[in-house]
Amino acid sequence: MRQIYLDHNASTPIDPAVAAIMRPLLESAYGNPSSGHWAGAPAKAALERARSQVAALLGCTAEEIVFTSGGSEANNLALKGLFFRRRDRPAHIVTSRIEHPAILMPCRFLERLGAAVTYVPVDGTGRVDPDDIRKVIRGDTVLISIMHANNEVGTIQPIGEIANIAHAHGIPLHTDAAQSAGKIPTNVDVLGVDLLSVAGHKLYGPKGIGALYIRRGTVMEPLIHGAGHELGRRAGTESALLAAGLGEACEIAQPGLGMEPTRRLRDLLWERLRVALGERVSLNGHVQERLPNTLNVSFAEQVGAEILARMPEVAASTGSACHAGRTELSPVLEAMGIAPEVGTGAIRFSLGRGTTEEEIEQVADRLSRLLA
Numbered sequence: 001m002r003q004i005y006l007d008h009n010a011s012t013p014i015d016p017a018v019a020a021i022m023r024p025l026l027e028s029a030y031g032n033p034s035s036g037h038w039a040g041a042p043a044k045a046a047l048e049r050a051r052s053q054v055a056a057l058l059g060c061t062a063e064e065i066v067f068t069s070g071g072s073e074a075n076n077l078a079l080k081g082l083f084f085r086r087r088d089r090p091a092h093i094v095t096s097r098i099e100h101p102a103i104l105m106p107c108r109f110l111e112r113l114g115a116a117v118t119y120v121p122v123d124g125t126g127r128v129d130p131d132d133i134r135k136v137i138r139g140d141t142v143l144i145s146i147m148h149a150n151n152e153v154g155t156i157q158p159i160g161e162i163a164n165i166a167h168a169h170g171i172p173l174h175t176d177a178a179q180s181a182g183k184i185p186t187n188v189d190v191l192g193v194d195l196l197s198v199a200g201h202k203l204y205g206p207k208g209i210g211a212l213y214i215r216r217g218t219v220m221e222p223l224i225h226g227a228g229h230e231l232g233r234r235a236g237t238e239s240a241l242l243a244a245g246l247g248e249a250c251e252i253a254q255p256g257l258g259m260e261p262t263r264r265l266r267d268l269l270w271e272r273l274r275v276a277l278g279e280r281v282s283l284n285g286h287v288q289e290r291l292p293n294t295l296n297v298s299f300a301e302q303v304g305a306e307i308l309a310r311m312p313e314v315a316a317s318t319g320s321a322c323h324a325g326r327t328e329l330s331p332v333l334e335a336m337g338i339a340p341e342v343g344t345g346a347i348r349f350s351l352g353r354g355t356t357e358e359e360i361e362q363v364a365d366r367l368s369r370l371l372a
Helices: 016-022 041-058 071-085 101-112 130-136 159-168 240-256 260-280 304-309 331-335 357-371
Strands: 065-068 092-096 116-120 141-145 173-176 195-199 210-214 281-284 294-299 321-323 326-328 346-350
Touching (some): 041 065, 041 195, 041 240, 065 071, 071 101, 071 141, 071 173, 071 210, 092 101, 101 116, 159 173, 260 281, 260 294, 260 357, 294 304, 304 346, 304 357
Parallel strands (some): 092 116, 141 173
Antiparallel strands (some): 281 294, 321 326
């Protein structure tokens, strides 16, 4: 059995068209984009073209895009930027229990600095109830941050409803769209968000580059201080090379939103497993409101990591952690109320553009024989 890559939620391969855009910039765009002379002009042009491409995917203006080193920095900028802007007053943040560590860890850090953080629960499918957010809003709430789609189970959150609640109280809304950008529509006006994070390597761009959409009029403290790059919102000489890769990836992604071929293959894998294993396999996440490429399933009375170890040619992932001979349940599945004997057998298969039906059939057949 040849190697099969089903871990696209962790990282995607660079699209050949993205690599083609980046390659000449290694030699032709070596100048500083902020320079006013001929050497900086190509880098500046590539940088601003990329900014417009990212903005086009998100449905905003180019001036509302800030390039970062990735999704984690974009999330940190959103959270810390608003907190430090009003450090002299009490600050309350609302988020969920199933956020990516790039949200949860900054929140823990801000709690040590005096912020109050409320972590709202999710239901058994991984969805936040907007009413739970409405109930915890306080007079000092400065930000609501709810991810657009969960990285483990793929569940898509009701961001539009949450935005209506946030704006009715005059509170900005941030969403981590690292997993959703390029897979499902992420128009910031349709979603109603004020801040949105993107990670390049999640949508066939390079690692080390991301972006934060900041709605016009949103005032934030920079996370990185220095010269006035990115309109004073993020110091540091920008990488035209990486930005161009992200921009091209965003432009390529637009025609493929919806990912129907990928959705069909995802559902094929689930159907093959369900037929072969019956009640010994169960779906984690929302049945309909889920990323079209993501299938998280639990194999009852099994350990996901042990299953993958028996089929090393398949690249997939588990959310559980193994320490000293014991397996800890994924915090996401734990928050969803999944029983440990079920959740520790979870595996996430995340498909990509290059995934084929033959690969899906091979993986389904291999799992069925291993667990029969």
